[in-house]
Amino acid sequence: MRAAVFQQEGQPLRIEDRQTPIAQPGDIVLQVAYCGICGSDLHATEPSPTPLEPGTILGHEYAGVVTQSASPDFAPGDRVIGLPLRECDDCRPSGTGCRDRLGIHCPRNRIIGLAAAVPGGYAEYLAMPAHHAIKVPDGLDLKLAALTEPLAVGAHAVRAAGSLLGARVLILGAGPIGLAVTLFARAAGARQVIVSEPGDSRRALAARLGAETVTAVDALTGPAPDLIFECVGVPGLLQLCMERAPLHGRIIVVGVCRVEDMIRPRVAIRKELTIQFVLGYTRDEFALVLDMLANGQIDAAPLITGVIGLDAVPAMFEALRRPGPHAKVLIDPAR
Secondary structure (H helix, E strand, O other), X not given: OEEEEOOOOOOOOEEEEOOOXXXXXXXXXXEEEEEEOOHHHHHHOOOOOOOOOOOOEOOOEEEXXXXXXXXXXXXXOOEEEEOOEEOOOOOHHHOOOOOOOOHHHOOOOEEOOOOOOOOOOOEXXXXXXXHHEEEOOOOOOHHHXXXXXXXXXXXXXXHHXXXXXXXXEEEEOOOHHHHHHHHHHHHOOOOEEEEXXXXXXXXXXXXXXOOEEEOOHHHOXXXXXXXXXXXXXXXXXXXXXXXXXXXXXXXXXXXXXXXOOXXXXXXXXXXXXXXXXXXXXXXXXXXXXXXXXXXXXXXXXXXXXXXXXXXXXXXXXXXXXXXXXXXXXXXXXXX
């Protein structure tokens, strides 16, 4: 099979021929229909204290069709998405997942597409544990199903925030995660959703999803937001959120800041702010997203701003390192 493979920091991905996976006991193999390029993929290929292994096939936002099954729950032809998780060797023989039910939070868990031993969806085929797969409802386009993973991050963040009914919500950043939070904040009953985003094209996408938009937090008018979602992950933004939040305000930190940051805790103490950090999602949230997509309760189609074949991946991957017009670019390996 063909795959886009990470070589080393500073070099573009390379298209290689790799062995097509074979379904091991408890696994399924799927032909990848679509796989999203995630900001986490870009960050993983940059200098880091925990560098990505050369030879890794990236891609953890995927949807496809089963071609091989070593599980009674799936058959060739089933359309599926999956939580991109592979448990440690101690838990894997059980065939039911993490024995401590930690999911993505288990430190011994491996993320499919972020380690050489668990190849991801930048390829024609992918193997995964059947117990992490979920069938895609009939009639739901696999393009939209491939958005389940980033949408589930947004759903998880909104659920962690508690009741949003009637709330005034501020979202920092209109990347895929900020847009996902926008969709679910509106679905959860927020009275007003404001998105702060400097990029014109991304700001326009947020407006298409029903948000009010500003170019920067300084452009906000009116009362302070009841709840702030930080969806960027750069130094200084958490402090900015703390300064903008009202007395007893809430801040949900969704963006991943990969370097040291500095805050002045006294600002949060004086206001008795609640600050919560969130990570990932659960299987229930994956299922929730699929149901809401299939039922038309959320319209995520505007997030898809490009679909490319494998040959175009190396150039697009490098282009996405710079600010630009794209929200979510999907890879179609059959192109």
